[in-house]
Amino acid sequence: MRSSIIGYPRIGKQRELKFSIEGYFKGAVFLEKLKEDAWKIRREQWAALADSGLDFIPSNDFSFYDGMLDMAASLNAIPESYKALELDSLNTYFAMARGYQGEKGDVKALPMKKWFNTNYHYIVPAIDDDTQIKLNGEDIFAYYSEALDAGIKTKPVIIGPFTFLKLADYKGKKKLKDFVADTVTAYCEIITRLNELGAEWIQIDEPILVTDLNVADVETFTAIYTELLKHKHDLKVLIQTYFGDVRDCYREIISLPFDGIGLDFVEGSNSLDLVRDNGFSKDTVLFAGIVNGKNIWKNSYLKSLKTLNDLSQYVEKKNIVINTSCSLLHVPYTLKNEKELSESYKARFAFAEEKLTELTELKALFGDENYLSNENYCNNLALFTSKANSTNEEVKGKMTALTEKDFTRQPVFNERAKLHKDFFKLPLLPTTTIGSFPQTAEVKANRAKLKKGEITQAQYEENVKRKIEECIALQEEIGIDVLVHGEFERNDMVEYFGEHLNGYLFTRNAWVQSYGTRCVKPPIIWGDVSRSEPITVEYLKFAQSLTKKPVKGMLTGPVTILNWSFPREDISLKEMAFQIALAIKEEVSDLESNGINIIQIDEAALKEKLPIRRADWHSEYLDWAIPAFRLVHSGVKATTQIHTHMCYSEFVEIVKDIDAMDADVISFEASRSNLTIIDALNKNNFITAVGPGVYDIHSPRVPEVEEIISAINAMLEKLKSDKLWVNPDCGLKTRGVDETIASLKNLVSAAKAVREKLGNK
Ligand code: GLN
Ligand code: ZN
16 A cells, blocks of 8 residues: 655745745845755655655655746746846746846736635746747756655656646737647656656646536647657656546546546545546556645544545555645644644644644555554544534524525615615715725734733723724825724734634644745634624724714625635535624624624635536535625615625626625725726626725825726726725735825825716715
């Protein structure tokens, strides 16, 4: 029996690589030191992986920024603007990752996108008509040799040609098919070189195969690999898929001469059926992904062995390698870093390091005919039969009592809109912001001092209130119509609510790479979620007491809270979303009874977990995610106005679902270059009023009044004036104070100017 992993985290157990790279960016760390730090991390990890008993140890899963970007650089997909900077290869690479502004020029970073259905972001390769795809760079070979020198034979890992070409952005007239031949040649060279170096296996990642593919896609895939596999000589080629099943091309995969095929049996709902119904090529090794690479709960050996035993009916046992479902990049390093977490919790979790132990134990159990009496098996079984202390009868009761009414707001939108007109008496094109105001050093210091015990809770709250006073006064002075309190009490929009809800657990060091050097620390949903006391009411009530204008209450929605947490595995996502919704609903109701008449429920991450396959969009996600949002606000008074916010505008394909959230107003990002969303809103008779951001808050640039006026006018060409709000495109917390004030002043002047033109002052 053998075991393998697809990839390992690389940022360092204590985020050493992050700090080293950031130090290098700031000029505080020399290149030599950065390279040495990186080498140390690689070497220590290889040694640890070898010690764990793993049979296939990955190399080239390391990256200074991102694996897709590594592949782009290795294939010479480096746009001319970066080459023209004439930097060395690492700095050219960093320029693509984060832009370059200095004596050699001024170039923006390549865009970033979410890596399938994870919270990891990859850099989108840009391919121009004159891009010459060819092997460029030695990293893959250097890492292989480096590990070999340390006495460890590795399995180099690369992103596959088909996934690479499908995810790249073609800037000119040429399209994917025009680059296939050169790409195949480059990959052939990689294979040949690794073969010469004596590598036994190469893992080629093709996660794109789990997405919806059409006939032409499958043909391209087949053509690429038919050619590529002619050149493999003695090297064994493993095609690795993850994040789902390969239903559109399983037959093609098994008829190609791969030496290994990696399938995901955790997220791949059809994987087992595919093997059963179509068989599996004899002599080919099945890398069976059964240890979840995305979540942090212990593996159920009962379930995994059942899958493995089922598989062994179709694949010879000796040809089954026990694998993770995807790279362990998506989970934190180790539970050993969680000194403050009690053993009763830790007993149920497995981070990357603990998953290695699971692989080793599963390997032994799979090879043991009498595993049912094996101690590891029995302990694991006991864990899953004993209940975690996580149920809350009251929550359960509320959940079973839910009826259709709880998901339906009354009266309907148009009637509410009429009432709101008289109730709020807002001008045409009302102005507002998305919630947060700059998190200045002072604001952060206040939180830090409380944490260190340097100030009391009462002092802390007083300080927050002083900031709220300033913020309200500022917005009054600028002339904004719907005010916010500024969110000075929040570190993060999910963590803040998690900390105030029962059923949540927090870690100290459980960082997961989100992009480049940025890491996130998702909280863990441990048990049934409930709210025991008001969370935001005190500050909101205070803010509203300072002004006659409406202050908008600011909450994070259930789907976003869920999507940015590690979810439970013993109940469904739907159940968790509804529990969180019920907790936030109580907050809505308390805000309302304390005089807050406008409430924004942010769903910044709603689209993130939209299933990879279109056929699953509704049945597996939207059919409960949208109701979860409605559950939060269905009980409010007719006069209460509900807002929501999303950090993106790419929801053209789910416009109807967004409308079905039944909010009164939605704000979202809308850069001027991309007003296609507004056409989609029109075409679908979108009912909800909209606030497409009139300027980009991700840059320190202050937008001119004229610029904002033309943005508003462009929107008015397609939207009715009584449906349009004027606001920035996201929260202002990352911005400086001066630029924020200047930008908002211009925003208000612009709204006023357009209003006057429309004859409404
Ligand atoms: N209300 C939040 C803020 O303004 C929204 C943040 C977000 O959309 N990511 O910061
Ligand atoms: Zn946003």
